[in-house]
Amino acid sequence: MTHTYAVVLAAGQGTRMKSKLYKVLHSVCGKSMLEHVVDHVQEVGAERIVTIVGHGAEKVQDKLGNRSEYALQSDQLGTAHAVLQADAVLGKLAGTTLVVCGDTPLIRPNTMQELLKHHQDTSAKATILTGISEDPTGYGRILRDEQGYVKRIVEQKDASVDEQKVREINSGTYCFDNEALFAALKLVKNDNSQGEYYLPDVIEILKNQGEIISAYATNDFEETLGVNDRIALSQAETLMRKRIAEKHMKNGVTIISPTNTYISADAIIGYDTVLEPGVIIEGASVIGEDCLIGPNSHIKDSKIGNRTTVHSSVITLSTIGDDTTVGPFAHIRPQSEIGNEAKIGNFVEIKKTKLGNKSKVSHLSYLGDAEVGERVNIGCGAITVNYDGKNKFLTTIEDDSFVGCNSNLIAPVTIGQGSYVAAGSTITKNVPAQSLSIGRARQENKEGYVEKLNLK
Incomplete structure (x- = not known):
């Protein structure tokens, strides 16, 4: 030989x-x-x-x-x-x-x-x-x-x-x-x-x-084609992008607008997945079968499970499970793991966080440096306060917990299994399992105060 x-x-x-x-x-x-x-x-x-x-x-x-x-x-x-x-x-x-x-x-x-x-x-x-x-x-x-x-x-x-x-x-x-x-x-x-x-x-x-x-x-x-200048580089990009798109379409992927879809040479995409216009898939990303990757989504070096939908969102160096929805306008930052049948809603940011199966972060929340169990509900505007200006700390939210809207969880802190955090609370201490935690100031009404403000 x-x-x-x-x-x-x-x-x-x-x-x-x-x-x-x-x-x-x-x-x-x-x-x-x-x-x-x-x-x-x-x-x-x-x-x-x-x-x-x-x-x-x-x-x-x-x-x-x-x-x-x-x-x-x-x-x-x-x-x-x-x-x-x-x-x-x-x-x-x-x-x-x-x-x-x-x-x-x-x-x-x-x-x-x-x-x-x-x-x-x-x-x-x-x-x-x-x-x-x-x-x-x-x-x-x-x-x-x-x-x-x-x-x-x-x-x-x-x-x-x-x-x-x-x-x-x-x-x-x-x-x-x-x-x-x-x-x-x-x-x-x-x-x-x-x-x-x-x-x-x-x-x-x-x-x-x-x-x-x-x-x-x-x-x-x-x-x-040999690339000697930026014009030839652009030509090579266009030709290879067309070649890559055609390979995936022949393998059972629907690409709505191949000329407006950008797929890296190393990406793997499963059967019956649909890519809508403006999608960017970078690096060694793996996307499962029967997924919908919505317009202008950007996925880099990440793994997306089967039957998952990504709406107009950014996912980097992370893993998304099966039957999960992300977005619109969500940002999944590196080292995040989103489980099966989970929901990441609009204007949610996730960083270095593990979110368990069937858990929901529906809108306008930030989870950073957190471990979230299964069937957890994170309310609108909830935040894990993970950074003190020098160090990062872990927030743990155990299975079946409920975190109310506009809650601040000051790490390091643990929310026990099946617990409730009342809306608007700032939590600085661990919450025992099956407990209700309220961490907000008592409401006080000042009657007639507006008239005093309007005095000339």
């Missing part, structure tokens, strides 16, 4: 992005372009991945961690020079090496797999991933011989009138016989106007040695 390796080119600064952020770390559908590329080469079974780093090397390594090995291109001397930096890691290995740019997030894993298969089937030393462009202006053209093998790559500026009519272009992604690649890289010259070492020159070197050079044309030209 042939061993497969990958070299990911990620050393360029990306000056056309006009950004402090290293180019390949710019995000497409919630994940950096580089991570998309590494995900894809991992999916096709690359045993060793070497990422060529230069500008922003530490940030790239922080992002990928141990998913890749690294080689440093300290001077930016061209693509062939970049690949050559992997020689110490891969140079002596037998197998096939995929070379792909870190700014090409749209190349699908199955396209890479077909490229590798075509390479093996044709017994080529090098195979180029190509595309068919309606307007190939600016691209290097692929010129084939009578057998369909590659004769050469000709750049736009060097192409004759007839050659410029060729619509098959070089995508900049290749696979090579690994040993032939590193042997040829050492023969590449830099006698050009830029004084750089270009990877396409390896193709010419191998061709002159009598080796077979093949090409595999993807049937989706959009895959070949």
